[in-house]
Amino acid sequence: MPKPPLRVGCAAGFSGDRTDAAGPVVDALIASGGPAVLIFETLAERTLALAQLARRQDPSLGYEPLLDELLGPVLARCLGAGVRIVSNFGAANPEGAARRIHALARSLGLRAPRVAVVAGDDLDNGSQRALWRPAAEGLSVVSANAYLGAESIADALVAGADIVVCGRVADPSLAVGPALAHFGWRRDDWDRIARATMAGHLLECGAQVSGGYYADPGLKDVPDMAHLGYPIAEIEDDGHCTITKPAGTGGRIDEHTVKEQLLYEVHDPRAYLTPDVVADIGAAEVTQLGPDRVRLAGVRGHARPGSLKVNICHETGWLAEGEISYAGARAEARARLAAEVLRERLRGLGPLRADLIGVASVFGDDDGRWLAAQPSGDARDVRLRVAMSHTDRACAERLLREVTALYTCGPAGGGGVRTALRARLGTVSCSVPRAQVPSSHRFVTEAA
Amino acid sequence: MGAALTVPLHRLAHGRSGDKGNRSNISVIAWHPAFWPLLVAQVTEAAVARQFAHRKPAAVTRHLLPTLQAMNFVIDDVLDGGVNDSLNLDSHGKALSYLLLDLPVEVPPELAVHLVGPS
Numbered sequence: 001m002p003k004p005p006l007r008v009g010c011a012a013g014f015s016g017d018r019t020d021a022a023g024p025v026v027d028a029l030i031a032s033g034g035p036a037v038l039i040f041e042t043l044a045e046r047t048l049a050l051a052q053l054a055r056r057q058d059p060s061l062g063y064e065p066l067l068d069e070l071l072g073p074v075l076a077r078c079l080g081a082g083v084r085i086v087s088n089f090g091a092a093n094p095e096g097a098a099r100r101i102h103a104l105a106r107s108l109g110l111r112a113p114r115v116a117v118v119a120g121d122d123l124d125n126g127s128q129r130a131l132w133r134p135a136a137e138g139l140s141v142v143s144a145n146a147y148l149g150a151e152s153i154a155d156a157l158v159a160g161a162d163i164v165v166c167g168r169v170a171d172p173s174l175a176v177g178p179a180l181a182h183f184g185w186r187r188d189d190w191d192r193i194a195r196a197t198m199a200g201h202l203l204e205c206g207a208q209v210s211g212g213y214y215a216d217p218g219l220k221d222v223p224d225m226a227h228l229g230y231p232i233a234e235i236e237d238d239g240h241c242t243i244t245k246p247a248g249t250g251g252r253i254d255e256h257t258v259k260e261q262l263l264y265e266v267h268d269p270r271a272y273l274t275p276d277v278v279a280d281i282g283a284a285e286v287t288q289l290g291p292d293r294v295r296l297a298g299v300r301g302h303a304r305p306g307s308l309k310v311n312i313c314h315e316t317g318w319l320a321e322g323e324i325s326y327a328g329a330r331a332e333a334r335a336r337l338a339a340e341v342l343r344e345r346l347r348g349l350g351p352l353r354a355d356l357i358g359v360a361s362v363f364g365d366d367d368g369r370w371l372a373a374q375p376s377g378d379a380r381d382v383r384l385r386v387a388m389s390h391t392d393r394a395c396a397e398r399l400l401r402e403v404t405a406l407y408t409c410g411p412a413g414g415g416g417v418r419t420a421l422r423a424r425l426g427t428v429s430c431s432v433p434r435a436q437v438p439s440s441h442r443f444v445t446e447a448a
Numbered sequence: 449m450g451a452a453l454t455v456p457l458h459r460l461a462h463g464r465s466g467d468k469g470n471r472s473n474i475s476v477i478a479w480h481p482a483f484w485p486l487l488v489a490q491v492t493e494a495a496v497a498r499q500f501a502h503r504k505p506a507a508v509t510r511h512l513l514p515t516l517q518a519m520n521f522v523i524d525d526v527l528d529g530g531v532n533d534s535l536n537l538d539s540h541g542k543a544l545s546y547l548l549l550d551l552p553v554e555v556p557p558e559l560a561v562h563l564v565g566p567s
Contacts, residue, residue, distance in 0.1 A: 046532070213464070219565045220462060256462060256477060259516050263475035265466030267522045269511050285515050298515065316532065353535035362543045366528040366535045369502045387535040426532040427469070 002237035004034050006182040008175045008199065009232040012040040012070060012087075013206025015047045019069040021206065021230040026074045028232060028246035030081045037178040038078060040070055040087035041171050041204045048168055049313030049425050051091035052124075052143040060448065062093030063165075067100055075101075076110055079162060086153055086174050090117060090165040092143065097165045099448035106447055113163050116156035120439030121145045121168040123310060123432075131437070132310050135430035139314040142425060146308045146437045149275030151187065153177025156441035164441070168311070170274045172200030179235050194279035194301025195239030197272070201279075202243055202261050202296065206230050209243060209261040210292075211251030224250025229292075242295045253292040262286065262296070271302075275309075275434075278302040307431040316426040317391035322403030323357075325383045325416040332359055332379040334411035341410060342386055345402045349395050350388055357383035383416075389424060396421060450557040458549035459563045461487060465545040470530040471522060472541045474548050478517040480562040483555075487519065488512065490553050496521055499551050500544075503528070521548070 009029050011022035022038065029036035042064045055062025064070070067089055078085055090097040094117040101115050123131060124144045132144050145168035154177045156164045164177070179196040180187070187193075202209045210231045211222040222228075229249025233241040243253055262281065266272055270282040278301065285298040326334045339354040346352050354368065355361035359379050364370035386403060390396040400419040407417060460483045463475040476491055478484050493508045500508070506525040513519065527541045528534035538544075555563065 216462075219458070256479075259477045259518055260462065260464040260475060262516070263473070263477075263513075263518060263520050264464055265468060265473060266520060267468070267471070267473055267511075269513055269520055282513065283515050284513070319535075351535070355537065362536070362538050363547050364536070365503045373502065385537065387537075389533075389535065424532065429469075 003183050005234045005236050006179055007032055007034060007036040007232055007234050008039060008178055008203060009036065009230065010039050010041065010203035010206055011230050012042050013204060013208060014044050015042040015064055015066070017042070017206050019066055020073070022070065022074045024246035024249050025230050025232060026077050026083060029083050030077065035182055036083045038074070038083055038085050039174040039203065040089055041174060041206070043088040043091055043168065045311060045427055046313060046425050048091055048145055049142045051093070055092045060096055063091045063097035063100065064089035067097055068104055071101065071104060072108070075105060076108055079110055079113055084157060084161065084178070085163040086178060088166045088169055088174065090167045092167065094118065094165045094167050095444055096448070098444035099446060101163060101165070102444070102447035112445070114161050114443060115163045115165060116159065116161035116441045116443050118148065118152040118156065118164060118166040118169065118439060118441050120152065120437060121148050123437070131432045132312055132430050135428055136312045136314065139312070139428070142313045142315060144310060144312045146310045146432065147275055148308070148439045149173050149304070150176035150180055152439040152441045154180035157181035159441070161443070170276065171204035172197040172274055173276055175200030175203055175233065175235070176276050179239070183237055188303070190277050190301030190303055192239035192301070193277040195241065195299045196235055197274055197277055197279045198262070198281060198284070198296060198299050199233040199235050199241035202258065203231050203233055205261065205264065207251060208264065209257055210245045210253050211257055214257050214260060222250070222252050226250065240295065240297045240299065242289060242293055244293045253294050255286045255288050255294060258286050258294045258296065273305055275304065277304050306434055308434050308437050310430050310432055312428050312430070313425050314428070316424045317389055318393050318396035319387065319389045319422045319424045320396040320399040321385065321387045322399055322417065322419040323383055323385045324403060324406050324410070324414045326411070326414055327381050328413065329380070330378070331382045332356065332377055334413065335382040335384040336376065337411045338384050338406055338414060339386065341406070342402055346388065346399060349398060350390055353387045355385040357385055361385060452554040452556050453560055454552050454554050455563060455567070456549065457491065457551040457553050459565050460553055460555070461549070463545045463549060465541055465543070467527060467531060467540045470525050470527045472526050472544055474521045474523065474545050476519045476521065476548065479564045481517055482559055482562055484514070484517045486553060486555065486559070491519065491551060495551060496523070496548060499548060500526055
């Protein structure tokens with residue numbers, strides 16, 4: 001007798017996503033009446049390093065800064081209806097996030113949730129440093145984390161967790177863990193795990209499968225983008241899924257929105273690698289079943305990789321940027337002249353990138369081959385933007401001063417100078433044997 | 449029979465860019481199944497390499513997904529170092545799908561009825 005489908009809703013696709021997405025998703029999950037899980041994906045490559053820097057400043061921080069805004073509006077309904085929550089919003093401090101969730105529940109007058117944290121991803125400690133040190137020789141390391149899979153998430157849910165807080169796990173594992181726990185699949189049932197992985201892949205960027213990041217007026221129209229419905233995957237016992245969204249929300253789900261997200265950040269579609277499985281979508285099929293309902297089938301799986309990917313973030317110096325605008329007659333010529341002046345003033349400090357916003361500023365290359373190939377035009381509204389990176393802060397700051405000095409020393413009529421200096425983080429990655437990176441879960445009971 | 453039309457790829461297909469490090473992937477998804485053979489014949493690795501020549505990609509690999517009438521291009525070393533190192537405003541290369549979708553494609557007149565968007 002097959003188990004009933006599991007509904008997995010996703011209410012965030014990155015740290016910085018809309019924070020009011022969860023409400024309609026949770027309402028739809030509860031209205032379905034079946035088993036349901038809510039996930040938030042909030043941890044891009046560098047987000048974790050930024051969280052680690054925050055934790056260095058204050059050891060109680062280092063988790064998703066918008067945790068309260070994401071969870072607060074739906075925590076009562078999820079706990080009341082048994083909708084479990086799985087997220088990587090623990091970032092560099094899953095325990096801190098767990099304590100914060102307890103404090104939030106208490107302040108809302110709710111029962112104490114059973115909160116589990118997943119540990120094992122953080123490799124910047126003790127003997128585990130030796131696993132990745134050769135890949136980071138000479139670097140000023142901020143964080144080193146392995147991409148964990150779904151196993152500890154599943155274990156925590158089986159053990160009764162209402163909320164599972166992770167740091168670095170592979171994004172699709174946020175959906176695979178609940179599926180493993182719900183269906184009780186064998187942990188080497190590669191086809192089913194691959195199908196749940198691709199369900200997770202479709203969910204992991206939030207609205208990117210349901211009409212977000214899709215619209216192109218006149219070609220690809222999307223209704224009510226101000227109120228996009230975030231996606232829900234109905235995962236079946238065989239692992240295949242149907243993607244839908246809450247009724248009454250904006251956005252659209254059709255074969256085209258699903259295909260765009262299915263291939264998003266995929267390289268070889270016959271070997272999509274995660275810690276849980278090697279998924280194969282080479283013969284995948286996408287079928288519209290009804291309005292805003294699309295089924296994904298035909299996914300196969302192969303045995304998971306023997307190693308885990310480790311991402312190491314390190315400090316690389318400073319990025320300096322400056323902008324100034326020119327408008328009216330000969331605006332483009334004046335902006336080009338300003339760029340030439342800056343090149344001469346900053347000569348010797350390293351490569352300077354110049355963009356003419358409104359003429360050519362995006363498709364171009366850092367070396368300026370593209371811009372040089374564009375014929376000089378007579379654009380009347382142009383913003384010059386220059387950028388340079390340097391390991392030395394004082395050198396990077398030179399760019400800021402030179403752009404500002406264009407006010408009195410540059411071409412006529414330049415206005416609206418803005419400058420910014422930002423610390424840069426780089427990443428290197430390596431792989432380590434899975435057996436060297438054990439993961440586990442434990443329950444956290446105390447509030448912050 | 450009239451002569452073949454030359455139109456930008458975005459009238460036959462849509463797509464999205466993603467990034468991992470200094471590598472971009474860009475999907476090309478047919479608006480209509482009738483376009484699939486044209487895309488396979490004309491949106492080749494060599495054509496895409498030419499479209500991105502100014503960014504000096506190290507390699508262009510095309511993966512075909514006939515059941516989806518879609519192809520996935522993996523373009524190596526095309527992001528000026530990627531999100532951590534590039535000086536580009538769009539260091540992820542998010543906009544690069546639109547550079548690929550500008551590729552000119554020849555369409556036989558009998559398929560013109562399926563073209564998307566204004567000519």
